[in-house]
Amino acid sequence: MADTETLLVLVQSLLDSPRSTEAILDALIQCDGDPDAAANRLSHNSPAKKRRRVDLNGWLKQSPAKRAKESPPDPPASPAASTSRPLRDTKPVTDLMTVLRQPPKIEKTVPVLPPMTLSMPALVAEHTPCTLRHSVLPPDLACKLFYTMMDAAGQWSRNKWWLFDRVVESPHRTAFFARRTNGIDDDDSWQEAAQFWYNGRMTDVPPVFPPEMEEACCIVENLVNKEMKTRHRFPLEWGGGTGGDPGWRANVAASNCYEGGKESVGFHSDHLTYLGPYTTIASLSLGTSRVFRLREVIPTEEAKSRRARTFNIPLSHNSLTIMHASCQEKFKHSIPPQTVIDMFRPPFPKSPGGAIEPSSCRVNITFRFYRPDFRPNSIPRCKCGVPTILRPDMKNRVDGKTDRYWWTCYAGAQNEGKGCNFWQLLDMAGEGRGPVVADGLQG
Numbered sequence: 001m002a003d004t005e006t007l008l009v010l011v012q013s014l015l016d017s018p019r020s021t022e023a024i025l026d027a028l029i030q031c032d033g034d035p036d037a038a039a040n041r042l043s044h045n046s047p048a049k050k051r052r053r054v055d056l057n058g059w060l061k062q063s064p065a066k067r068a069k070e071s072p073p074d075p076p077a078s079p080a081a082s083t084s085r086p087l088r089d090t091k092p093v094t095d096l097m098t099v100l101r102q103p104p105k106i107e108k109t110v111p112v113l114p115p116m117t118l119s120m121p122a123l124v125a126e127h128t129p130c131t132l133r134h135s136v137l138p139p140d141l142a143c144k145l146f147y148t149m150m151d152a153a154g155q156w157s158r159n160k161w162w163l164f165d166r167v168v169e170s171p172h173r174t175a176f177f178a179r180r181t182n183g184i185d186d187d188d189s190w191q192e193a194a195q196f197w198y199n200g201r202m203t204d205v206p207p208v209f210p211p212e213m214e215e216a217c218c219i220v221e222n223l224v225n226k227e228m229k230t231r232h233r234f235p236l237e238w239g240g241g242t243g244g245d246p247g248w249r250a251n252v253a254a255s256n257c258y259e260g261g262k263e264s265v266g267f268h269s270d271h272l273t274y275l276g277p278y279t280t281i282a283s284l285s286l287g288t289s290r291v292f293r294l295r296e297v298i299p300t301e302e303a304k305s306r307r308a309r310t311f312n313i314p315l316s317h318n319s320l321t322i323m324h325a326s327c328q329e330k331f332k333h334s335i336p337p338q339t340v341i342d343m344f345r346p347p348f349p350k351s352p353g354g355a356i357e358p359s360s361c362r363v364n365i366t367f368r369f370y371r372p373d374f375r376p377n378s379i380p381r382c383k384c385g386v387p388t389i390l391r392p393d394m395k396n397r398v399d400g401k402t403d404r405y406w407w408t409c410y411a412g413a414q415n416e417g418k419g420c421n422f423w424q425l426l427d428m429a430g431e432g433r434g435p436v437v438a439d440g441l442q443g
């Protein structure tokens with residue numbers, strides 16, 4: 001997405017007056033992704049005809065025949081997926097990413113790096129900002145948690161959002177949980193966070209962690225905090241966690257269920273809206289083993305001299321992947337579709353004496369720390385009046401560090417794809433956020 005964003009900003013900067021994202025994207029498509037030509041076209045053309053607005057829920061409630069006649073626009077991002085299934089076929093959609101992605105002219109001498117499989121924790125640590133741990137929970141707890149999540153997953157929904165002119169849905173089911181303890185003191189506030197996990201769709205109050213998840217979470221929290229103590233800390237990381245406070249608290253969790261090898265999640269980095277810069281995310285894998293794929297986003301200034309490498313990490317049942325601080329800033333991750341997967345044979349039956357049923361499902365639980373200084377009521381709203389999302393400026397890392405983050409409009413995900421062109425630089429001090437690690441270093 002960063003390529004598109006860069007082009008959007010570039011075109012906007014070439015124009016005398018602000019134009020909608022939709023109009024800029026249309027112009028870019030017409031001009032084969034050439035920003036100068038797109039700006040020129042926009043300067044000479046009158047703005048595109050306005051279309052009637054319906055919100056996503058409204059649109060989904062319409063009859064299929066009516067929906068097919070209505071034609072929505074524009075690009076957002078889901079909290080996670082970039083791989084998506086169109087819900088309907090109206091007109092053939094130009095593959096915008098193909099149009100917009102302008103491959104940098106890499107020097108021929110820069111070697112192409114073949115994908116590398118990292119099956120051992122030591123290799124994961126060597127090549128990525130992640131930690132892989134096998135067999136993290138007691139086997140019976142991992143198995144019970146798998147059954148609990150599988151029972152619940154039937155009720156989970158597929159995320160739906162607008163992508164250009166159509167509603168798409170994620171190729172996996174997802175659910176969001178808020179922890180009753182450790183920071184969940186204001187239900188309304190976390191309700192908003194849950195709502196935005198589902199791309200702005202109204203949700204009931206998020207469920208609390210089921211007992212097995214709570215038990216697993218305590219183990220994960222300990223492991224993560226221990227691991228974090230051994231790592232380099234980044235200046236913008238959460239700087240609380242003094243005294244009895246463990247520092248990293250899993251106060252929310254998002255869970256995905258992938259049924260069979262076809263279900264997946266596309267390359268993305270997680271939105272940092274409530275997580276803040278340099279977040280740590282711990283992902284517990286249950287069920288059938290799947291490949292977790294990581295690929296670095298090469299900063300623009302290095303794009304000619306260095307290529308990204310794809311790393312494949314097989315994640316087995318009861319393994320924990322910790323995406324450490326800087327992973328969301330530097331890497332995108334995905335669970336790619338697989339033509340072949342091994343069936344998972346649970347080590348224990350669901351009920352005593354029952355039969356063991358093999359499964360082709362994987363459930364993962366990402367334990368996340370929603371930072372006290374990024375509470376929902378502190379998130380800037382865009383011109384549409386909707387909370388913005390926070391994204392790192394991945395392409396403009398300087399000396400390997402990201403120090404720029406953008407609040408950007410996210411309204412398009414729910415509002416027929418129509419958003420505004422709101423961009424605001426994150427200003428930690430100006431927005432009264434912190435404490436951060438850097439504060440501790442100064443004092």
Ligand SMILES: O=C(O)CCC(=O)C(=O)O
Pocket residue numbers: 079080254256265270283292333334335364366
């Ligand atoms: O299933 C996984 O391990 C990754 C899920 C993920 O990236 C996400 O939920 O943001």
Ligand SMILES: [Fe+2]
Pocket residue numbers: 080268269270333
């Ligand atoms: Fe993710």
